[in-house]
Amino acid sequence: xxxxxxxxxxxxxxxxxxxxxxxxxxxxxxxxxxxxxxxxxxxxxxxxxxxxxxxxxxxxxxxxxxxxxxxxxxxxxxxxxxxxxxxxxxxxxxxxxxxxxxxxxxxxxxxxxxxxxxxxxxxxxxxxxxxxxxxxxxxxxxxxxxxxxxxxxxxxxxxxxxxxxxxxxxxxxxxxxxxxxxxxxxxxxxxxxxxxxxxxxxxxxxxxxxxxxxxxxxxxxxxxxxxxxxxxxxxxxxxxxxxxxxxxxxxxxxxxxxxxxxxxxxxxxxxxxxxxxxxxxxxxxxxxxxxxxxxxxxxxxxxxxxxxxxxxxxxxxxxxxxxxxxxxxxxxxxxxxxxxxxxxxxxxxxxxxxxxxxxxxxxxxxxxxxxxxxxxxxxxxxxxxxxxxxxxxxxxxxxxxxxxxxxxxxxxxxxxxxxxxxxxxxxxxxxxxxxxxxxxxxxxxxxxxxxxxxxxxxxxxxxxxxxxxxxxxxxxxxxxxxxxxxxxxxxxxxxxxxxxxxxxxxxxxxxxxxxxxxxxxxxxxxxxxxxxxxxxxxxxxxxxxxxxxxxxxxxxxxxxxxxxxxxxxxxxxxxxxxxxxxxxxxxxxxxxxxxxxxxxxxxxxxxxxxx
Ligand SMILES: Cc1cc2nc3c(=O)[nH]c(=O)nc-3n(C[C@H](O)[C@H](O)[C@H](O)COP(=O)(O)OP(=O)(O)OC[C@H]3O[C@@H](n4cnc5c(N)ncnc54)[C@H](O)[C@@H]3O)c2cc1C
Numbered sequence: 339x340x341x342x343x344x345x346x347x348x349x350x351x352x353x354x355x356x357x358x359x360x361x362x363x364x365x366x367x368x369x370x371x372x373x374x375x376x377x378x379x380x381x382x383x384x385x386x387x388x389x390x391x392x393x394x395x396x397x398x399x400x401x402x403x404x405x406x407x408x409x410x411x412x413x414x415x416x417x418x419x420x421x422x423x424x425x426x427x428x429x430x431x432x433x434x435x436x437x438x439x440x441x442x443x444x445x446x447x448x449x450x451x452x453x454x455x456x457x458x459x460x461x462x463x464x465x466x467x468x469x470x471x472x473x474x475x476x477x478x479x480x481x482x483x484x485x486x487x488x489x490x491x492x493x494x495x496x497x498x499x500x501x502x503x504x505x506x507x508x509x510x511x512x513x514x515x516x517x518x519x520x521x522x523x524x525x526x527x528x529x530x531x532x533x534x535x536x537x538x539x540x541x542x543x544x545x546x547x548x549x550x551x552x553x554x555x556x557x558x559x560x561x562x563x564x565x566x567x568x569x570x571x572x573x574x575x576x577x578x579x580x581x582x583x584x585x586x587x588x589x590x591x592x593x594x595x596x597x598x599x600x601x602x603x604x605x606x607x608x609x610x611x612x613x614x615x616x617x618x619x620x621x622x623x624x625x626x627x628x629x630x631x632x633x634x635x636x637x638x639x640x641x642x643x644x645x646x647x648x649x650x651x652x653x654x655x656x657x658x659x660x661x662x663x664x665x666x667x668x669x670x671x672x673x674x675x676x677x678x679x680x681x682x683x684x685x686x687x688x689x690x691x692x693x694x695x696x697x698x699x700x701x702x703x704x705x706x707x708x709x710x711x712x713x714x715x716x717x718x719x720x721x722x723x724x725x726x727x728x729x730x731x732x733x734x735x736x737x738x739x740x741x742x743x744x745x746x747x748x749x750x751x752x753x754x755x756x757x758x759x760x761x762x763x764x765x766x767x768x769x770x771x772x773x774x775x776x777x778x779x780x781x782x783x784x785x786x787x788x789x790x791x792x793x794x795x796x797x798x799x800x801x802x803x804x805x806x807x808x809x810x811x812x813x814x815x816x817x818x819x820x821x822x823x824x825x826x827x828x829x830x831x832x833x834x835x836x837x838x839x840x841x842x843x844x845x846x847x848x849x850x851x852x853x854x855x856x857x858x859x860x861x862x863x864x865x866x867x868x869x870x871x872x873x874x875x876x877x878x879x880x881x882x883x884x885x886x887x888x889x890x891x892x893x894x895x896x897x898x899x900x901x902x903x904x905x906x907x908x909x910x911x912x913x914x915x916x917x918x919x920x921x922x923x924x925x926x927x928x929x930x931x932x933x934x935x936x937x938x939x940x941x942x943x944x945x946x947x948x949x
Pocket of ligand 1: 402425
């Protein structure tokens, strides 16, 4: 299948950074706080800016990478690679371009494993309901016969499986559902409310809740429809099916402006342009990962940054305070290790609760400004994240699973006796970490060299909200619970020969109802309180995927520091990007959360060109 816009989107021939006008030309030094993927990306992007004289990266932990953490473990016959954080990276245009470009620039493209859209790991995704796995139907429209067969199968599954109770009528009646009165359009609602209103509550309970367990480990009654389902919700007035049909006829698709901005701003050299076809192949895949796990990305960035004489990396460094003094725009950061250092710009790429604590800490300096209470209060109001227990199991038996595919998710509608462990889902990790080499598509690749089956079980999430430390299962209990779940759901009785677990506390920030308004207000407040010198970036604000974080790091270093503005034109005289259709010259990105005020727009698949 040709992915719309890919060939246009990946066009070579226009120069990178140099084509982007700078908004200020003063030399500046930069501090980045938080060495997760967002912080590392910000440092990497800023390190290419000739006006940036020095960058200090502060990371509290002894290691860099934040949630990106992989472990290669020797077993009989080779090794297996376990991921404790992200594992599958989303392929899509233009959202994954910044990440793919960065991987290319770091020389890691030959380490990328792509999962083809035709593979069973891409096509076979399951939901467990109420006591068995149900494959989510996928349509094969490659020929008339295949189309007829798959549509027939779709109708049979929708009618036969309790998972899809009321789904068919819900979909058919959707165009007749009343839309919300225009006076309420701006008002956010939960994703459960939106999907129940437009389709049927069972669709929210059985399908949506399962999907959200897989992405946010979150509760559909709390998550924001405006933030998470914005492109569908924008069709509320005309009806979702009608709106989607209209878009298809007009060859338009809903797209995030920030994705286009991110792919336009990312530092690029000739290297990215050389590997254009390979990059296009990665974008066309279903998902991708790295042979050495997502941690390889962290190692690649660390190696590149250590080569730059501008960059100072301070791991194991706790920040005591971050203050602005009276009459000064610069921000002082105090640590026990290195005393106080002053910076012209600071990018905070750490969780909001950690940032608010740092801002609350005061020093005895007489010229210290009053604490930024407005910023602190707003950061403190955005402090909800879910906790996940990640259990990785390895079995020498390669034929352990009753089905092939990506894995399965568990909806919240599952009766408690079918899910006493508070399971969110199971990833068939052997399948998701196997595929083709991005540079040599005829070469099969796997993260593991030992034959066998690798599974990842995730449990907890919103079910564990409010739990105390003593409530969480320890390693032995977690493995026992995971094995009980696999036995009940899949009939697996084998004992794993390797088991590792990690309790990832407060790991997934929740974008609850009203998130966008709160972020807008937080951004404005931070700008005011810090005179545009403090930039917020990372998974707490505008997207939790690794690709979102990379984009956020690029926007923070490029636009948030005030160093770049959006280009009006490319070097060959074409419009610089979809922003040129708006009053983009008035858009303000400096300080706060750098994000375009036009969040979603209908992207014309025929005309817009982006590098
Ligand atoms: C279990 C799990 C599975 C996931 N699966 C996927 C997936 O398959 N695909 C995907 O795309 N995404 C996935 N994600 C999401 C993705 O991994 C995260 O959103 C992303 O890694 C967040 O990166 P970040 O740099 O913004 O934040 P973080 O990784 O949280 O980095 C913040 C950094 O700040 C540091 N820090 C905190 N306090 C201080 C302080 N006071 N001073 C200095 N430093 C400090 C932290 O130690 C940390 O290193 C998953 C997340 C988890 C937890």
